Amino acid sequence: MINVRLFNSLFELLEAFPTEESCIKYLESLRWKEGIVSPFDPTSKVYICNKGYLCKNTGKRFNVLTGTIFENTKLSLRKWFMAIWLILSNKKGISSMQLSRDIKVTQKTAWFVLQRIRVCLICKNEGKLQNEVEADETFVGGKNKNRHWDKKVKACQGRSFKDKTPVLGMVERNGNVIGRVIKNTSKNELIPKILEFVDKDAVLYTDEWQGYNEISKMYYHYTIDHSKKQYGKGRINTNTIEGFWTLLKRGYIGIYHSMSRKHLQRYVNEFVFRYNTRKISENSRFNLLLCNIEYRITYNELIA
Helix, strand or coil, rough: CCCCHHHHCCHHHHHHHHHHHHHHHHHHHHHHHCCCCCCCCCCCCCEEEEEEECCCCCCCCCCCCCCCCCCCCCCHHHHHHHHHHHHCCCCCCCCHHHHHHHHHHCCCHHHHHHHHHHHHHHHCCCCCCEEEEEEEEEECCCCCCHHHHHHHHCCCCCCCCCCCEEEEEEEECCCCCCECCCCCHHHHHHHHHHHHEEEEEEEEEEEEEHHHHHHHCCCCCEEECHHCCCEEEECCCCCHHHHHHHHHHHHHHHHHHCCCCCCCCHHHHHHHHHHHHCCCCHHHHHHHHCCCCCCCCCHHHHHH
16 A cells, blocks of 8 residues: 555655556555445455456446546546646646646546546535534625626625525634535525534524524524624624635636536535645545545536
């Protein structure tokens, strides 16, 4: 097994994985620490056969790529590993145009690779937040000032989302963040999401938005009134979640320039993953992703 301490940069990563076989062996060591497991029947015995393994109970052949984002890929695993490293190590993300240049593929292939990776990044966008939790929404979309006069959208600022998509963020102070794309900012959207991801004994901090009013019946709830230019009263603030929105917006403005409603949740997953793994090393983040690759999405599903 390759010593994970040997690579902490892209150069060291490529040195650690000089061949396709080295990539496959490493994936096997990560995914099958307790022995080879059939993706078709975890209880089945497994036999080694030509170019892979055989599930005794189902008679189906498989390998370590079966049922993962790498299944049936025509791209080399070394390039996949490079793409994973680049998207996870760049704080603002990486565009498909830049990735296409870095790993020598078409922009279309690079876009597909990045979207497949983002599907896996949901693995760190789950769980229950505890203790002190801040909740807030942001809106992702184009700015009117950048539009031609005949394409400007009326009344689209503030919490209007005629041309923008709302995202709810919840962050545990000194802990993890969870982000979810929502339909609107009504109580019917906000409260169920908070109940799903915030522990019932947590202390909740929000702004004065009316969509949060009824949450006081369910949590210890404190608000800060931004409409009165209030941004903090001791521990009563939403500075942490607003800091996360700053990271997301920097990536949006500086790298991606556009995030469609359809794919926005995957972009949110990307920024959440990097934030929630900020305290671990680059190689640990890389390995964490490789242990959570059991997701499948096709190109046709992405563009449908």
